[in-house]
Amino acid sequence: MESILQKNQEVLITIRNLGINGEGIGYYKRQAVFVTGVFPPEEVVVRITDVKPNHAVAEVVRIKKKAFYRVKPFCPHFGMCGGCQIQHIAYDEQLRLKEDMLKQTFARYTALDVELLDFKSYPAEQTTRGYRHKAQMPVRNIKTGVVTGLYKLNSRELVDIRDCPVHDARINRVNKAVLTLCETHDIRAFDSKTMRGLLRTIVTRVSRATGEIQVTLVVTIYNHALQRLADDLLNEADVVSVAISKLHDASSPQMFGETYEVLAGKPVIIEAIGQVRFALNPKAFFQLNPETATTLYKKVKQLLTARGAKTVADLYCGAGAVALSLADTCDKVIGIDASKDSIASAKQNATLNETSNVHFEMGDAYTTLKALYDKGETFDACVFDPPRTGLDRNMIDLLNRRPVNTLVYISCNPSTLAKNIHALSRKYDVVSVMPFDMFPHTSHVESVTLLSLKTP
Numbered sequence: 001m002e003s004i005l006q007k008n009q010e011v012l013i014t015i016r017n018l019g020i021n022g023e024g025i026g027y028y029k030r031q032a033v034f035v036t037g038v039f040p041p042e043e044v045v046v047r048i049t050d051v052k053p054n055h056a057v058a059e060v061v062r063i064k065k066k067a068f069y070r071v072k073p074f075c076p077h078f079g080m081c082g083g084c085q086i087q088h089i090a091y092d093e094q095l096r097l098k099e100d101m102l103k104q105t106f107a108r109y110t111a112l113d114v115e116l117l118d119f120k121s122y123p124a125e126q127t128t129r130g131y132r133h134k135a136q137m138p139v140r141n142i143k144t145g146v147v148t149g150l151y152k153l154n155s156r157e158l159v160d161i162r163d164c165p166v167h168d169a170r171i172n173r174v175n176k177a178v179l180t181l182c183e184t185h186d187i188r189a190f191d192s193k194t195m196r197g198l199l200r201t202i203v204t205r206v207s208r209a210t211g212e213i214q215v216t217l218v219v220t221i222y223n224h225a226l227q228r229l230a231d232d233l234l235n236e237a238d239v240v241s242v243a244i245s246k247l248h249d250a251s252s253p254q255m256f257g258e259t260y261e262v263l264a265g266k267p268v269i270i271e272a273i274g275q276v277r278f279a280l281n282p283k284a285f286f287q288l289n290p291e292t293a294t295t296l297y298k299k300v301k302q303l304l305t306a307r308g309a310k311t312v313a314d315l316y317c318g319a320g321a322v323a324l325s326l327a328d329t330c331d332k333v334i335g336i337d338a339s340k341d342s343i344a345s346a347k348q349n350a351t352l353n354e355t356s357n358v359h360f361e362m363g364d365a366y367t368t369l370k371a372l373y374d375k376g377e378t379f380d381a382c383v384f385d386p387p388r389t390g391l392d393r394n395m396i397d398l399l400n401r402r403p404v405n406t407l408v409y410i411s412c413n414p415s416t417l418a419k420n421i422h423a424l425s426r427k428y429d430v431v432s433v434m435p436f437d438m439f440p441h442t443s444h445v446e447s448v449t450l451l452s453l454k455t456p
Contacts, residue, residue, distance in 0.1 A: 017040060083150045137175060138200065140158050201256070262282070267281060268280055273297055279348050285318045292436055299434065312333045319342055409421075409448070
């Protein structure tokens with residue numbers, strides 16, 4: 001169908017929804033128009049910048065009617081940096097819009113009556129600023145040295161940022177120290193045009209539990225100056241581990257190499273969720289917002305305890321956060337993950353916590369779970385924390401063929417969550433949906449959905 005809109009055309013629209021990337025969505029004669037920087041229920045005059053088969057993209061000319069919830073962003077880089085998308089919306093309204101986004105997605109992809117579903121939102125714990133305990137900051141060269149930043153939305157253009165207000169303040173401090181030492185030791189950022197320089201990214205992680213700081217420098221080549229920088233960086237307060245991760249392809253868009261090497265200090269830092277401790281090496285995955293993650297894992301544990309689950313399969317288990325948190329209430333937990341590094345970390349964490357009833361197996365989630373069933377294993381519940389692509393068809397078919405009493409689905413993508421829920425609806429009922437605001441001021445929606453096996 002030919003679009004009724006043309007490039008550079010100006011139209012007046014009312015924003016009806018918030019998109020998954022934080023953009024406002026309005027309609028002009030039933031054609032969807034995506035506009036960055038506005039949100040429901042604002043009325044805006046927009047200029048069409050691109051026309052797609054199913055929608056148009058536009059930029060704001062002027063806001064004719066501002067929303068009551070519009071606030072001044074607290075970060076001077078908002079609008080340029082792609083890290084936060086909805087800082088211009090009051091926090092309570094952010095929560096409402098995220099829950100609404102989840103409801104709209106369920107309405108679109110499932111046959112469920114959304115009004116009858118039990119939704120309960122959980123706001124960020126303690127603070128909506130300084131909540132990120134890990135940061136990956138690309139670098140670039142300027143005349144006076146090296147600077148860090150974040151990319152513009154949908155761009156490889158770097159916005160220079162020395163202080164990010166959603167990062168833990170210690171990350172900002174340590175990153176500045178790294179930049180100073182780069183100048184001291186004549187270390188330059190990699191330049192893809194000249195193919196010179198060596199530093200690509202600074203990865204900094206702070207433990208909420210111990211205050212320990214781990215720094216990993218992602219580089220294109222090794223240089224002895226890196227060892228001198230690492231030794232000096234240990235003099236910075238709280239820094240206890242400095243590593244490098246070398247990219248095999250200097251021009252690769254990857255943010256981290258396949259391997260790493262600790263140049264100075266400890267091989268791991270210690271983090272904790274409740275009473276469970278975790279040894280985090282430079283490659284280990286761990287939630288960026290440990291305060292809200294603690295609330296999420298506690299809720300998962302409460303749900304399973306209330307359902308009487310004693311044997312649990314934890315699929316896509318990562319470093320074992322969910323599995324190990326269940327050790328004191330379950331008889332047996334088996335964690336499964338396809339990542340060799342994740343399973344190695346999970347086993348190390350099991351040893352660290354002296355748990356004997358939690359075991360980890362490396363392998364594809366579907367293949368490994370099916371093999372366990374074929375060996376005679378049974379489970380009261382399955383917990384999932386899959387990637388954004390969600391559960392694949394084989395896994396869904398297995399859950400429908402070999403149903404368990406309880407499913408707990410931790411999701412970072414409302415669309416794949418809703419599609420998976422629809423595919424599971426023949427065997428399972430949705431009991432509750434709980435959005436957790438893991439990333440305030442962004443459009444990301446994390447959620448926990450409880451499903452129960454249908455009664456005959």
